Amino acid sequence: MLLEAEQEKLVLKTAHYKQQKRLLEREFHTLSKPTFFQRIFHTKRNKLLQMEDQLQKITMKIKNEEKEWDLLQMRSNQIRMELKKYRDSINNKCKNQGLVIPDDNYWTNSQSAYEYRQLHTPWLTDELNFERGLLFLKGMKVHKLFLIFNYKAIKSSLRLLNYRSKLDLNQTEHRMWLQHMWGVIHLITPVISTTFASVRTMYKGVGRDFIRYLFIDEAGQATPQQAAGALWRSQKVVVVGDPIQIEPVVTIDRTILGDIKKFYGIEDRFIEIGSSVQSLADAANPFGMYNNKGQWIGIPLWVHRRCLNPMFTIANQIAYDNKMVLAIKKQGKSEWFDCKGVAVNKQFVKEQADLVAEEIYQKWENTLNAPDLYVITPFTAVKDGLRKTIKKRLAELNVPKKIVNDLTRSSIGTTHTFQGKEADTVYFVVGTDQNSDGAANWSCSKPNLINVAVTRAKKEFYIVGDYDRLSKKQNYKSIAENVDQVIRPNTNRSTFHV
DNA sequence: CCTTGCATTAATCAATTCAG
């Protein structure tokens, strides 16, 4: 821009000089026929010489300006080339690095543009993302060194953490110790995850606004009063939840709730049956939209990114009225292992555990790494049985001890334990037999337990249980309908399509 | 019936130290 302005100025200047030159030439011409007197006194001659001199100067000037103009032209071309180079490199980045620039197209009001916006983060390149990851790792290293070098101070804080119940919270000094202890703990792990039920005991004696940020997940299933203690201790709060999931169950009697409302003059929406942390956060959110039912939803997220298709469809059917949109439209794997037996301990069926152990062993054999999988069950008795059986079997098969321990400790558990987590592969072991059918009915009485179990699986989902008995039950029915195939291990893996 | 977290105790395992 600047360069162009300068060029323009130069053109004007050159034109001015050329005009001057023309005028001089004309004057020179008219003067070139000297009169008699002039010839005598040489006055004209002097004037002529003078003018000739002037003309020469102007011609020089014009030449200089022209030279400068050429120079500028060259530079301008150079800059244009450079500009093109940068443009090309940005375009390349867009193509190779997944960089999305929000131009006019990006904001178009069409379905495809909407989906594109939901699926892509603007201004982010793969490289930047990668470097950010590396930076995080470096940060973790620094953090680790910090912890190592301050081992002694940290150790005493950790001891205090274990014995914090021995503190006398009526003494100001003890309360101060507690504060400092939590300060150190938060330094070690800046993020602490817990449940509302345990905030009361865990952060007992910790005062108002001590926590910088409180993130509430699954807020649709918590009553506002459950969150009160955590909210009071926090400066800022981010609430994440799913309003289409089941509402929290309020155990307080309706009339008592009414009395509380009347006595304190509280609006209905704060304490109504069915109001949750999520519904209050939605109400407070200026950004959002109304759904079909006329509910105000704060900043809705419509794209499901975790699961591939059989799992997504099952969850969409049983929990989301088929309203969600799938981000990665790829097909995963899913099978129903029709495996039944007698429940030996409450709902635990040994045959199912043996089957899962063999499956895990095969997965391990193929990769020789700890496979990324969860074994999920609705019942603790089944969880314990699975842990024991699988640990024993894998040890027999000479799987390295460390892998076995890690796997049994962190990859086998109840549905509740795995809420908010994910793995490539999930084995959902239902357990139960004829005599414990009530427990099976309990597990599918609401969609959320099965919804959580199914949506933990990113790529592959296998359900292990009595097909004939379970597939007739609500919610299990959806799994039976969408699963790729039913496998009956007893009959030599003969398969049939549903 | 079912879950969770928390506290306590028993059991198991690995590493280190010690006696002969």
Added chain:
DNA sequence: CTGAATTGATTAATGCAAGG
């Protein structure tokens, strides 16, 4: 040097309270 004893750490088992 070798096997036994000690120690420290983790894991399993159990009971309890709170809650659906």
